[in-house]
Amino acid sequence: MTLDKNATPASGQPTEPATGQPTGPATDESAATNGEPAAGGQPGTAAEKEVLGLGALLGRGFGGLPVLVLLVLGLSLATDTFLTGTNLDNLGRQVSIYAIIAIGQLLVILTAGIDLSVGSVVGLSGVIAAKAVFDTAGSGPVLLAVVLALLVGAAVGLLNGVLVAILKMPPFIVTLGTLGMARGLTLLYTDGRTIQPLPRSFTQIAGGEFLGVANLIWLTVLIALLVGFGLRRTIWGRYIYAVGSNPESARLTGVPVNAVLLSVYALSGMLAALGGILLASRLGNGVPTAGTGYELQAIAACVIGGASLFGARGSALGALVGALIVGLLNNGGTLLGIDPFWLQVAIGALILVAVGVDQLQGRRLVRRGA
Amino acid sequence: MSSDDPVVRLRGVTKAYGPVTALEDVDLDLLPGEVHCLAGENGAGKSTLIKVLTGAVARDRGEYQVAGRALGSRPSPVETRDAGIGVVYQELSLLPDLSVLDNLTMGRFPRRLFGIVDRGAQRRAAQDHLDRVGLGDLDLTQPVRALPTATRQLVEIARVLGTEAKLVIFDEPTTALSEREAAALLDRVGALRDAGHTVLYVTHRLEEMFEVGDRVTVLRDGRVVATRPVAEYDHDSLIQAMVGRPVQNLYPGVRHEIGPPRLEVRGLRIAGFAAPVDLTVGRGEIVGLAGLLGAGRSEIVRAVFGADPVQGGQVKVDGVRVPAGSPRAAARHGVALVTEDRKESGLLLQLSIEANVSIASLGQVSSGSVLRGSRERRHVEQAVGGLRLKYGSFGDPVTSLSGGNQQKVLLARWLATGAKVLLLDEPTKGVDVGAKADIYQAIAEMARNGLAVLVVSSYLPELLGLCDRIVVVREREIVGELPAAEATEEKILRLTSPPTSAADLSAPMPAQAPLESR
Structure with a gap:
């Protein structure tokens, strides 16, 4: 996302990049504080800044970036093992799969929806890819297996999208249904058994490196950049925020609301499928229960990264940072020898703090508007 | 107009939201049996003033008396209601899925032992409230959702009157009404005054102030510009007082050629x-x-x-x-x-x-x-x-x-x-x-x-x-x-x-x- 800012054609307007990104008051104001203060004399400007003070403190609106920096600093100082190549590589690999799924989830959340089926799609696509390479014993093209699994993920997403957009069913219920269906189909397909061993050509997808950095990490960064660009700099992205803000207003403005919804659910399914393929590749086997509970991890990452479940607020960078924060807490906890049960408590509390800050901010903005 | 003590008296009321001053040093006297209009552009402080009166927001400074009794510095909405302040809101505050009956007695259900609602008493009270606004033959069991907007508004007024309000505040009551329904509502407001209620009437429609108002308080940028009998203003001078500068004709005037379809x-x-x-x-x-x-x-x-x-x-x-x-x-x-x-x-x-x-x-x-x-x-x-x-x-x-x-x-x-x-x-x-x-x-x-x-x-x-x-x-x-x-x-x-x-x-x-x- 920061790359985008630099890439914006210079126009002599320091606030330009921020206005291209409709993520609400906090981001816009942050840009104003960096450059010159927002146009003076306007009532409310100062009040917003005051609101921002609280938000900035906890990293809202920056997608949790300050929290992330603090965590990294803290862990670097507190342990000798954190800032080592092996640990960072390990951390990157762990976080990548979560982050990819979270970015898909974010697209849905931006439209004020939710996709509970992603965890099951991880399992389903993982075993489909695993089975395809297992049956051909690695002689068949791995690419075909990957494409097949991605298509299955997209198909589940598309089904979600059709039910939500065209039949107007609530996203929570729709994806709760497909969560059960996809998991059941996975177990039926595998008879509940793990598929292994998988050929090296397949495990290399996640295991391989490029320029000394794991493929997984490259892929995650690439996806975050692509989705970030799509959200901030394309018509499609703007339409997603519009639909999330108010679908009826969007429809009456000529936004193709159904097409937007179909696209985000399909993409969420496809990115979950990618996560599933990478997980199977990383583990070296296709586990039918893989991905259980990942939907909640993904939602947590989005929310910690500044997304609002009411839609129209959040960014791809935020989802990535959110996933990193959760990953760092887990990783750091292990390094520091903290009881993993307490870590769960901490991550849960972090979600409440993140959403609580949002609420406070929202309430103050409303009061100001009165 | 009566020379009795005011029903509501504000002195030096100030309210700021952060650095934005919404009300500054506002004095207001609402006399018994008058329709008092509040005029001002959006942002002039009308809404904030109403909120201070109802206890929805706490004033920063100043005195607030109802019928000679001072209210605390942060009166709650329940306190102001009990003191006799009732509001008919712009966005109607009725619960659409509940019946007319339940809406009318919401929060003040007549109760028997163990909190069981006394249906008979509830019905009698509701009927009484409806009679006062001329809706005597309305079906009490209907959900409010089924009623036309104008009727809902009357039900809302009935509800407010049911709280024995000394002051009834109308906040843009005719926004959602047609011309004819608005006229009926204005008659109703006049009837309330004649029955001795005090009304604070807030509207964007200047005609309504001239029709129903006795006195008008003009707010501009959070300050009271003037409080005068409505009769001392005409359409243009009232706008001028609200805007602070003379406004030429509101409407664009001269028309021109109309082309093909x-x-x-x-x-x-x-x-x-x-x-x-x-x-x-x-x-x-x-x-x-x-x-x-x-x-x-x-x-x-x-x-x-x-x-x-x-x-x-x-x-x-x-x-x-x-x-x-x-x-x-x-x-x-x-x-x-x-x-x-x-x-x-x-x-x-x-x-x-x-x-x-x-x-x-x-x-x-x-x-x-x-x-x-x-x-x-x-x-x-x-x-x-x-x-x-x-x-x-x-x-x-x-x-x-x-x-x-x-x-x-x-x-x-x-x-x-x-x-x-x-x-x-x-x-x-x-x-x-x-x-x-x-x-x-x-x-x-x-x-x-x-x-x-x-x-x-x-x-x-x-x-x-x-x-x-x-x-x-x-x-x-x-x-x-x-x-x-x-x-x-x-x-x-x-x-x-x-x-x-x-x-x-x-x-x-x-x-x-x-x-x-x-």
């Missing part, structure tokens, strides 16, 4: 309409749609835009047929709709001013589908130019704007698309006087540039001042048409009202009248 609606079959709808609007022409609330005006503009499905007929723009039932197709063919409810079906509240303006014309500011930031900025600046939009920066959230400026954003959104036909549903609802004039100017300017404009409004002076021609809708049918030169409020009212009561419009409306239009 631009919007042609032929045999449009709309759900619930007995007959197909035919309408033509010429280039540069402004046509008004008049009618009672629920007569089908909004349905017509929504059907033309394709917002709701239609069962047949066609819409043409410059002779080109617009595919039915798709707002996207309508927008592409140059049709634009600004709906009645900005927040529900117009604005994208989480997005910036800029994103709200450009959303309908993103294709014009992108290469392929990639947005060009600086091109978008220029495009938005151009669309907003001439609308006198008051804003901080384009990146600010659209919610930072006042109602009138939000409406301008919606106009700019469609101006930016290069629309040919503009459909406006209540374009000045909840908009203050200064912004109203700007919006009228903008509409006239668009017409001058060749747009065909169709305006729905419940505010007759607006239609008369703005339109070249007025089409009247009654009970889901177009029943007549009047050229601007011949139209008068009375002629329009005669057409909008059902034939049975059209015979005697000058007589006071019975309070039950709104029920007939159900």
Whole structure:
């Protein structure tokens, strides 16, 4: 996302990049504080800044970036093992799969929806890819297996999208249904058994490196950049925020609301499928229960990264940072020898703090508007 | 007017939101048995003043007395209610799914032992409240949702009276009412005064203040400019007091040539309409749609835009047929709709001013589908130019704007698309006087540039001042048409009202009248 800012054609307007990104008051104001203060004399400007003070403190609106920096600093100082190549590589690999799924989830959340089926799609696509390479014993093209699994993920997403957009069913219920269906189909397909061993050509997808950095990490960064660009700099992205803000207003403005919804659910399914393929590749086997509970991890990452479940607020960078924060807490906890049960408590509390800050901010903005 | 002690007395009341002072040193005396009007532009502090009176917000400084008894510095809404302050809200505060009965006694259920509701007592109390507003024969078991807006309003008034209110505050009560229903409501307000209640009446419609008000307090920028008998003002001097500068004629005045038909609606079959709808609007022409609330005006503009499905007929723009039932197709063919409810079906509240303006014309500011930031900025600046939009920066959230400026954003959104036909549903609802004039100017300017404009409004002076021609809708049918030169409020009212009561419009409306239009 920061790359985008630099890439914006210079126009002599320091606030330009921020206005291209409709993520609400906090981001816009942050840009104003960096450059010159927002146009003076306007009532409310100062009040917003005051609101921002609280938000900035906890990293809202920056997608949790300050929290992330603090965590990294803290862990670097507190342990000798954190800032080592092996640990960072390990951390990157762990976080990548979560982050990819979270970015898909974010697209849905931006439209004020939710996709509970992603965890099951991880399992389903993982075993489909695993089975395809297992049956051909690695002689068949791995690419075909990957494409097949991605298509299955997209198909589940598309089904979600059709039910939500065209039949107007609530996203929570729709994806709760497909969560059960996809998991059941996975177990039926595998008879509940793990598929292994998988050929090296397949495990290399996640295991391989490029320029000394794991493929997984490259892929995650690439996806975050692509989705970030799509959200901030394309018509499609703007339409997603519009639909999330108010679908009826969007429809009456000529936004193709159904097409937007179909696209985000399909993409969420496809990115979950990618996560599933990478997980199977990383583990070296296709586990039918893989991905259980990942939907909640993904939602947590989005929310910690500044997304609002009411839609129209959040960014791809935020989802990535959110996933990193959760990953760092887990990783750091292990390094520091903290009881993993307490870590769960901490991550849960972090979600409440993140959403609580949002609420406070929202309430103050409303009061100001009165 | 009585010289008794005031029912409500405010002295030096000040309220600030952060650095923004909403009220400064406000003194107000509300006397027994008077209708006291509160006048001021949006943002002048009217809403805050009401909130201070009801305890919705705490004042920072100043005294607040009800019937000579001082209230604490942070009275709660329950305390102010018990002290005798009742409010009829702009957005009705009834619970739509509960019955009339439950709504009337909500929060004050007559109880027996163990908290069991005494249905008999509840029913008697509710009936008593309804009788007072002339709704004696309303079915108590109906859910409020099933009632027409005007009737709901009366139920709300009945509810407020049921709290034994010493002061009844009306906050923009006629916004959602038709001309006729509003007249009935004003009679009701007069009756309350005659029964000895004190009324604080807040409205944007100046005519109503002259009709029903005894005294008026004018607020400007949070300060009281004057408190005087209404009779000492006339229309222009009151506006001048509110705005702080003389305002020329609100309406744009001189009209010009009307060109060939631009919007042609032929045999449009709309759900619930007995007959197909035919309408033509010429280039540069402004046509008004008049009618009672629920007569089908909004349905017509929504059907033309394709917002709701239609069962047949066609819409043409410059002779080109617009595919039915798709707002996207309508927008592409140059049709634009600004709906009645900005927040529900117009604005994208989480997005910036800029994103709200450009959303309908993103294709014009992108290469392929990639947005060009600086091109978008220029495009938005151009669309907003001439609308006198008051804003901080384009990146600010659209919610930072006042109602009138939000409406301008919606106009700019469609101006930016290069629309040919503009459909406006209540374009000045909840908009203050200064912004109203700007919006009228903008509409006239668009017409001058060749747009065909169709305006729905419940505010007759607006239609008369703005339109070249007025089409009247009654009970889901177009029943007549009047050229601007011949139209008068009375002629329009005669057409909008059902034939049975059209015979005697000058007589006071019975309070039950709104029920007939159900």
